[in-house]
Structures are given as C-alpha cells and as structure tokens.
Amino acid sequence: MPFNRRQFLSGAAAVAGAAAMPMPAIAASKPVKIGLLADLSGPLAEGGIQMKQGLTAYLKSKNFTLSGYRIDLVIGDTGSSPAQAKNKIQELVERDHVDFIVGPLAAFEMFAVNAYVIQHKVPTLCLAGADNLTQRAPNPYLVRDSATSSQAMHVMGDYAARKLGLKRVITIDSDFAFGYEQEGGFQQVFQLRGGCVVKKLWSPLGTVDFTPYLAQIRDCDGVCQGYAGAAPVQFMKQYAQFGLKLPVCGGETAGDDALLPHFGDYAIGMISACPYTIGYPGEANKTFIALMKKYFDSVPGFYAAGTYMDGMVIEAALKSLHGDVSDPARTVKALRAVKLEHTPRGPFSFDHFGNAVGNIYVRRIEKVGGKLTNVTLETYKNISQFWPYPEATYLKQPAYSRSWPPVTACKA
Amino acid sequence: MWTILAINSVTFGGLLFLLSAGFSLIFGLMRVPNLTHGSMFMLGGYIGGSLIASWHLPFWLAALVAAAAVAAFGGVMERFLLRRLAGSVLAQVLVTLGVAFMVSDFSLMVWGGDPLSVDAPRALAGGTRALGVFFPTYRIAVILIAVAVAAILWAMLDRTRLGAMIRAGVDDPEMARVVGIRVSRLFTIVFCLGAGLAGFGGVMGAPILSVYPGLDFAMLPLALVVVILGGAGSLPGSLVGSIVIGFIYNFGLVMVPQLAYFILFLPMVLVLVLRPQGLFGRAAP
Numbered sequence: 001m002p003f004n005r006r007q008f009l010s011g012a013a014a015v016a017g018a019a020a021m022p023m024p025a026i027a028a029s030k031p032v033k034i035g036l037l038a039d040l041s042g043p044l045a046e047g048g049i050q051m052k053q054g055l056t057a058y059l060k061s062k063n064f065t066l067s068g069y070r071i072d073l074v075i076g077d078t079g080s081s082p083a084q085a086k087n088k089i090q091e092l093v094e095r096d097h098v099d100f101i102v103g104p105l106a107a108f109e110m111f112a113v114n115a116y117v118i119q120h121k122v123p124t125l126c127l128a129g130a131d132n133l134t135q136r137a138p139n140p141y142l143v144r145d146s147a148t149s150s151q152a153m154h155v156m157g158d159y160a161a162r163k164l165g166l167k168r169v170i171t172i173d174s175d176f177a178f179g180y181e182q183e184g185g186f187q188q189v190f191q192l193r194g195g196c197v198v199k200k201l202w203s204p205l206g207t208v209d210f211t212p213y214l215a216q217i218r219d220c221d222g223v224c225q226g227y228a229g230a231a232p233v234q235f236m237k238q239y240a241q242f243g244l245k246l247p248v249c250g251g252e253t254a255g256d257d258a259l260l261p262h263f264g265d266y267a268i269g270m271i272s273a274c275p276y277t278i279g280y281p282g283e284a285n286k287t288f289i290a291l292m293k294k295y296f297d298s299v300p301g302f303y304a305a306g307t308y309m310d311g312m313v314i315e316a317a318l319k320s321l322h323g324d325v326s327d328p329a330r331t332v333k334a335l336r337a338v339k340l341e342h343t344p345r346g347p348f349s350f351d352h353f354g355n356a357v358g359n360i361y362v363r364r365i366e367k368v369g370g371k372l373t374n375v376t377l378e379t380y381k382n383i384s385q386f387w388p389y390p391e392a393t394y395l396k397q398p399a400y401s402r403s404w405p406p407v408t409a410c411k412a
Numbered sequence: 413m414w415t416i417l418a419i420n421s422v423t424f425g426g427l428l429f430l431l432s433a434g435f436s437l438i439f440g441l442m443r444v445p446n447l448t449h450g451s452m453f454m455l456g457g458y459i460g461g462s463l464i465a466s467w468h469l470p471f472w473l474a475a476l477v478a479a480a481a482v483a484a485f486g487g488v489m490e491r492f493l494l495r496r497l498a499g500s501v502l503a504q505v506l507v508t509l510g511v512a513f514m515v516s517d518f519s520l521m522v523w524g525g526d527p528l529s530v531d532a533p534r535a536l537a538g539g540t541r542a543l544g545v546f547f548p549t550y551r552i553a554v555i556l557i558a559v560a561v562a563a564i565l566w567a568m569l570d571r572t573r574l575g576a577m578i579r580a581g582v583d584d585p586e587m588a589r590v591v592g593i594r595v596s597r598l599f600t601i602v603f604c605l606g607a608g609l610a611g612f613g614g615v616m617g618a619p620i621l622s623v624y625p626g627l628d629f630a631m632l633p634l635a636l637v638v639v640i641l642g643g644a645g646s647l648p649g650s651l652v653g654s655i656v657i658g659f660i661y662n663f664g665l666v667m668v669p670q671l672a673y674f675i676l677f678l679p680m681v682l683v684l685v686l687r688p689q690g691l692f693g694r695a696a697p
Binding site for chain 1: 413416417420424516517520524525526527528529531539546547548550551620621622624625626627630661662663665666669672673
C-alpha cells in the first residue's frame, strides 16, 4: 500500500488529536504552583514563620493535593524588607512560574510588589494590610482573606470608646505603612464615637528599647499600640516595667495569639481586635490548632490562620476552575467568588475588591488554667473594610497616612 | 520624663559598652571590624536565655556560661578562619560578615522566629523609685555591671602583663612582634575576650530588649557608631562613646522624632569629618 506524504500528515494529525483528547488529565497531573512570600527573617520573622507553618499545615493535612490537584509549594523569604520582597516575587514568578502568590506579610512589602503583581497578572493572596490596594487604588489580582490594616482597628476604636469608656488615648505604632493605616483607622472611629486621640507616637521598625516613647505617655486614659512581629512582647514588657497601668488596646498583630506563649503576666488585660481568634469555637479552628501543634508544636495566630485559609480559598477556587489556572483574570474571579462557612476565623466572603468580609473578635488576654490566652469579649459580625461607614462615603476620604487624620486639640 | 530619659541613656550606654568594648579592642588590635559582633551579642542572648528558660539555671550563672560559650565560638572562629587569612583585611572582614549571616540563619533554625523573652533575676525584678521617678531596678543594675566590667577591663589592660602586651599590639604590632610578643596568640585572646563580652552583653540585654531574629544586625551598627565615635582600640573611647550614643539616642527620639533613623549616625558623620581617629583614638602614624 502506497503511503504518501499527505496520508502521513493526516495520520499524524489524528494521532496528535487523539493525544490531545485526554488533555485535562494531563493538565491535572501538572502540579499547581503556590509561591509563598513570607518574612522568614528580620524583625517580622515571627509572623513570617507562622505564615509558612499555616500554609504548610493545610497542604500537608491534604497531602499536598487540593480538590484533586497536586500542589507544589515554593518559598521566598522577604527578610522583612520591601526591596527583597520585590526580588523574591520576581524569582517566584519568572523562575519558578508560580500560579498563585501567598503573601507578603507587611503592608510596605505589598506596596513594593504591587506594580509587579498587576503587570505580571499574578493572582495574589496577601496578608498585608495595605488598605488602598483594595480601596482607592485597587489591584485587580489581589485577594485578602485577613483584613485591611485598619479593618480591625475600626472595631477597636468603637469598642474602646463605647465599652471601655476611654476618652483620651495616645497611639503608638511602628513608623511604616501598616502603622499609619492601623492608627488612622483607630483614631477615626474612636473620635467618631466621642473619644479623642491626644498624641500619635511613631517608632522606627525594629526599635528595641521603647523607653523614649514610654516616657512620653502621660495625660491620657489609655494607649493604643499596633506593633507587629516580636515587638508587642517587648513593648508590653517595658510598659509594665515602667510602672504604667493605663489600659492598652491594639490590633490583630499586637495581641496575636501566636505571641501568647511569649507574653508574661504583664500582658494580662491587653485588649485586641483581630479577624482570627484562637478561642473561636468552630470545629475548623480546632482542627487548625491541632495541626499546628502536631506538625510544628506551635500556637497559631493571625498569620498562620491567614495562610491556612488561603489554602482553603485556593482549594475552593481550583474546584470551580476545574484546575485550569491559565487565565489570571478568571482565576482571580474564582478566588473572589469563594465563600466559606467553616474556617478557623468563622464564615467569610470577599467584597468586590477582593477583601474579606467577616467577623472581627475583640479579645482580652487572661490567664486561664495557668496559661495566657485570648478570651473573646465581643464578636462584631460581618465587618467589611469600610465599617462603620458606607463604602462610597469611606472612599471619598483620603487614605490613612502618617499625617491623616491629623491630631487636633481635644476638648478638656 | 527627662529624668527617665537620662537614666535610660546611661543604661543603654552601659549595654552598648559591653557590646562595643570588645569590638573596639578587636578592631584596634587586629584592624578588623568584626562584623560578627552583633551576632555574638544575639548568640549570647539566645544561649543565656535558653539556659534560664529550659535548664532553669540562675541568671548570673547562665550569663557566665553563655559568655564562655560565645568566647569559645570566637576563639574557634579566629583560630580556624581569620588566622588563615592573616594579612588580608578585606577577606577577613568578608568572612566575619559571612559568619554573621550563618549565625543569623542558624539561630533562626534553632530558636525559631519567635522572640525569646528573658526575665530579669528575681531580686532585681521590680521597680525602684529614684530621683522622683519609677525606674526598673534591673536597668539600674545594668549600669553598675557595665561600670564593674569597665573597671575590670581597665585594670586588666593597665595593670597586667597581658594588658601591656595588648596595648603594645594595638600601638605597633610589628614592633611588638620584634620584641618577642606572640601577637597572633594575642589575637586569639582578644577575639575570645571580645566575643565573650558581647555574649555577656547579650544576656544582660535580654531582659530589656528580649532576643529575636534580627537583633544581631540591629546591634552591629550601634557598635560601629560607638567605636567610630570613641576611637578604635580605646577603652575610655568606647565607654564615653557608648554613653554619648545612649544620650543622643534617647533624647533625640523624643526631641526630634522625625530624625529617628538618622540621629545615631549624625555624630558618627561629624566625627569622621572633623576627627577621623575618634574622640579618644590616636591619629594613624
């Protein structure tokens, strides 16, 4: 039988076609790559390591298979520095070709990689506050299952004025984006509810001795601190050493559950607002805490919960995408459509900017059975990044910064 | 407020002295800025803190054990790394920097990312009312310890044969060698001593600063600033430099908070421009 070139070609095409038929199966066997961008060293390493543990715990418990798709995890250390965050995301995207970025941790790092994320269209599940990236300058590839920097602080401002009855508060925070946004949020809602911020103090990131700031705390009836990483432990310790007794409140990082084993009795009584709390009674949270104990012998907090839930969000999105993550726009749409009921932080969904809407817990550090823990005082349900304002009103005001809202004279 | 700041300036100066005295001696004698010095401070803090927390050693014993361990580490480093690169200062500096990175990663592996918080010894735990202000007793104790260490160091350098040899080595290493001083052995001794002091300082600092990843590179520039200000190889130089930096740091942060990042380095720049050998250093021959 003669076999000419044309027949050969059509035969080859048929073979190729047949090979193309089971494509989805082949695609499924190619692992989905997640790049974790976390602060594994530097002053924020405490949180960065928690991020790594949280995500790894979830993936490990699922045998590195989410919704039937194999997951590869690649990790980049930002060293708590925006410049290094930029280098690392480039490595993860251009060398490792990751499909998702989980992280970074800090607002100033997120601002540094923001343009890159938009340019390279990388679906990014960040933990960083960086308010404006889900507000006035939205990043279309961003999904945040934790909160903006100010989201929990809005709640704290409300609680401080209405329930704690504070009137005059001094805020103290790290001198970087996260600090400005946190204290801006606190100040605004606290003043809306009738309180007044007397003074705002900023210490450089990495400050080890807070005495020069503690010496300035006077003529007020409470303190709001927003330190992150290891700093809350040092701050609270020195606060007590100097004999200061005024009530202290703070945000998700200040009273982070992961710090509980490191705080001493001096931290008892500190109140914090957080989108996650170790005391959340749901079954999903108990599983999470048990996994963190089993794999890493570690007490989880806000950061670990954040990346653990990123794992859940990616799992749900992969299911609705049938594992096809080739189109970033479609992937982000699927991520933002995820709505979860049973997670360590309780139920949450995303708003149209990709920011979480969920519970914020107000907790107090107490000693229970010889161990420090965060006891939930009140749960603010279904809190969006704009609460207590309507979205349009909120977006009309300037972004929180070092100088906004300004400190004005308080009524005597 | 000002009294608190003033006392705290001296406390901070005392800690800086423990850190920088060794740095200064090493720099003066070996002409090598030991960029591992911050790591030794941190390592001391971690070792001491672990001994206290996990082994329940008394604070002071833990401090001495930690100092000895870090001194031994310094000795090994000098004997097996720096010695091989003798004469090549640039290579030695790079090695100290490389070891600093390794210690940093090693500590992260062993002690993790969580801060290690260390309690002050029970006898010094509370606060003292002095000069009309409430001040943590431990911080006052740190001042006394720094003074004691300064006195011992001074006596050692000024009154003993070893001290005389070290001074000779700092002043003119070639001539010291010619008159029969084994300068290379001095190098090891001084490196151990400097490392041990930094390690001891790390334990002393732990109840104030706690120990955490990144402490190493937070402390290193401070040691550099103090030594540049005071003059390399000069003990009074590090003492005065430490206290001056303590005051500038504490008062600067309150009075000109906008310059917080910059305030420490301003005196360093001024000294470098106006008196490059430092306040107490001798001009290079």
